Each structure stands twice: as structure tokens, then as C-alpha cells.
Amino acid sequence: MRDERFCASNCPFTRAIGTIGNKWKPIIINVISTRTVRFGQLDSIIPLISRKVLTEQLKELEEDGLLERLAYKELPPRVEYKLSEKGLAFLPILESIKEWNCKYEVALTPKAHDRVTYAQ
Amino acid sequence: MRDERFCASNCPFTRAIGTIGNKWKPIIINVISTRTVRFGQLDSIIPLISRKVLTEQLKELEEDGLLERLAYKELPPRVEYKLSEKGLAFLPILESIKEWNCKYEVALTPKAHDRVTYAQ
DNA sequence: TTATCTGGTTACTGCGAGGTAACCACAAAT
DNA sequence: ATTTGTGGTTACCTCGCAGTAACCAGATAA
Numbered sequence: 001m002r003d004e005r006f007c008a009s010n011c012p013f014t015r016a017i018g019t020i021g022n023k024w025k026p027i028i029i030n031v032i033s034t035r036t037v038r039f040g041q042l043d044s045i046i047p048l049i050s051r052k053v054l055t056e057q058l059k060e061l062e063e064d065g066l067l068e069r070l071a072y073k074e075l076p077p078r079v080e081y082k083l084s085e086k087g088l089a090f091l092p093i094l095e096s097i098k099e100w101n102c103k104y105e106v107a108l109t110p111k112a113h114d115r116v117t118y119a120q
Numbered sequence: 121m122r123d124e125r126f127c128a129s130n131c132p133f134t135r136a137i138g139t140i141g142n143k144w145k146p147i148i149i150n151v152i153s154t155r156t157v158r159f160g161q162l163d164s165i166i167p168l169i170s171r172k173v174l175t176e177q178l179k180e181l182e183e184d185g186l187l188e189r190l191a192y193k194e195l196p197p198r199v200e201y202k203l204s205e206k207g208l209a210f211l212p213i214l215e216s217i218k219e220w221n222c223k224y225e226v227a228l229t230p231k232a233h234d235r236v237t238y239a240q
Numbered sequence: 241t242t243a244t245c246t247g248g249t250t251a252c253t254g255c256g257a258g259g260t261a262a263c264c265a266c267a268a269a270t
Numbered sequence: 271a272t273t274t275g276t277g278g279t280t281a282c283c284t285c286g287c288a289g290t291a292a293c294c295a296g297a298t299a300a
Contacts, residue, residue: 001287003143005168013150013214016221021143023123030133039247048125050289055248065226075297076246086224093216094133100213101136104206106185121257159277170259175278195266196276 002060019064020090024049024057029087030094032067036082066090122180139184140210144169144177149207150214152187156202186210 006018066087126138
């Protein structure tokens with residue numbers, strides 16, 4: 001899940017990609033953002049992710065110091081996640097990605113086949 | 121390789137992550153940077169990637185408009201890759217990631233076991 | 241008594257990402 | 271005649287990511 005060869009690289013950029021360079025972590029960080037979010041909320045907000053993978057990703061993010069896990073000893077249990085200073089410092093990067101995408105993402109041009117069909 | 125469910129999302133951020141949110145693409149973009157690089161150079165510069173995967177990633181990056189492929193009809197063949205405007209616009213984001221990592225990546229603290237060993 | 245709620249964990253399983261190795265064209269060099 | 275250089279493509283196979291389903295505690299509600 002986390003690529004050990006990347007994390008063991010002597011290139012800091014490669015290590016960074018080894019840490020946050022997968023599809024779920026930027027999504028999770030973006031969802032948490034500046035809030036405090038419970039596990040169940042993340043599970044329902046993020047489409048398509050399974051509880052198992054969500055648990056794994058959260059654990060890795062915590063290990064890498066991007067977020068903090070607050071477990072309350074209640075029943076039923078309550079666990080809250082919030083970004084650490086490091087995680088919060090990553091948010092502007094996600095904003096840049098959003099801006100970059102909105103500026104450069106081309107509207108999907110219909111395929112030639114479809115265009116001909118409609119033109120007739 | 122590219123997650124179709126991400127790319128089909130109606131959330132632009134999710135689509136962006138579906139496009140560049142994997143481990144190889146940021147590395148490739150960072151290596152090409154402002155240069156014009158040949159296939160063989162990428163193959164030798166980037167450690168651990170196979171030619172097959174490199175080809176696939178380059179093709180996807182081209183399809184997504186991040187880079188341009190220049191094939192010269194020579195023998196032996198020569199193919200050069202360079203970033204498009206969209207790809208170049210992504211470089212500052214990679215720089216931000218480098219800065220973010222250097223600022224917040226904690227030096228791996230030796231485990232308690234090792235520390236005790238050395239202390240003795 | 242039984243269901244519900246929460247945040248997981250575990251075992252089982254399948255699919256596909258990705259690695260390896262062989263192969264291609266064709267010119268120039270040896 | 272054979273090797274080398276270049277940028278791939280293809281078939282084959284394996285490993286592991288990730289999905290599913292079952293299970294857990296234990297208090298509260300119905």
C-alpha cells in the first residue's frame with residue numbers, strides 16, 4: 001500500500017510520493033480538511049472505499065504524522081480524526097491541484113464516431 | 121492503472137487524483153521537468169520502473185494532455201518527451217510537495233531498542 | 241430477549257497491476 | 271555475418287491490493 005522502496009529512497013521527493021502518492025490519501029485529507037471527522041462519517045462520505053482500506057489508510061496517515069486519532073473510551077466507541085500541523089500544511093497543495101485541474105482539464109470531446117452520428 | 125471510477129466522478133478534484141494520483145506519474149513529470157527527454161533516458165534515470173509500465177504511464181500522460189510525444193522517423197528510432205503547458209503548470213505543485221516534505225518529514229528516530237543498545 | 245450502534249479486525253478470495261523475457265524493424269558499425 | 275542501438279509490443283505469470291462477509295465488545299433502547 002505504501003511503497004517501501006519509495007519510502008527508503010534517498011530522494012526526498014520520491015519519499016514524499018511514496019507517502020502520499022496514491023489515490024485514497026489525498027481524498028481522505030481533503031475530506032477531513034479543517035474539521036474533526038468520525039470514522040463512520042469518512043466511511044459514508046467517501047464513496048467506493050471499503051472499511052478495511054479506510055482503516056489502513058488512516059493508520060498510515062497517522063504513522064506518517066499527517067493526522068491525529070482521538071479515541072474516546074465510550075460505548076459504542078467514538079473515534080475522531082483531525083489533521084495535524086503537517087496535514088494542514090498539505091491542504092494548500094490540494095487546493096493548487098484543484099485550481100490546476102479546473103484550468104487545464106479539457107471537456108471530454110465526443111469521439112469522432114459519436115460526432116458523426118449526431119451530425120447526421 | 122488509471123482509475124476509471126475516479127475519472128468518471130463529477131468531482132473535479134477526484135478526477136484530478138484519478139489522473140495524476142499514482143506513484144509513477146509525479147516522478148516522471150519531475151524527471152522530465154523543463155527538458156526534452158528521450159525514452160531511453162527516462163528508462164535509465166527512473167529506478168525500478170519497467171519499460172512496459174513506463175510506456176503505459178507515458179501514453180496516459182500524453183492522453184491527458186500533460187506531455188507531448190515527438191517521434192522522429194529515423195533508424196534507430198528516436199522519441200522525445202516534453203511537458204505541455206498543462207504539464208509545466210503542474211511543476212510548481214511538485215515543488216510545493218518537495219518543500220512540504222523537507223519541512224515536515226521527521227528524521228526517522230531510532231527505535232527504543234536501538235537507542236538503548238547504543239547508549240550502553 | 242433481541243436488535244442497534246460504533247469502529248474496527250480477521251479470514252477468505254479474486255482480479256488485475258505490473259514484472260520478466262522474448263521479439264520486432266532496420267541501419268550502421270565491426 | 272553478427273552485433274549494437276532504440277523504442278517499443280506481446281505473452282505469460284505471479285504477487286498482493288483490495289473487496290466481501292462475518293465477527294467482536296458492551297451499553298442502551300425497544
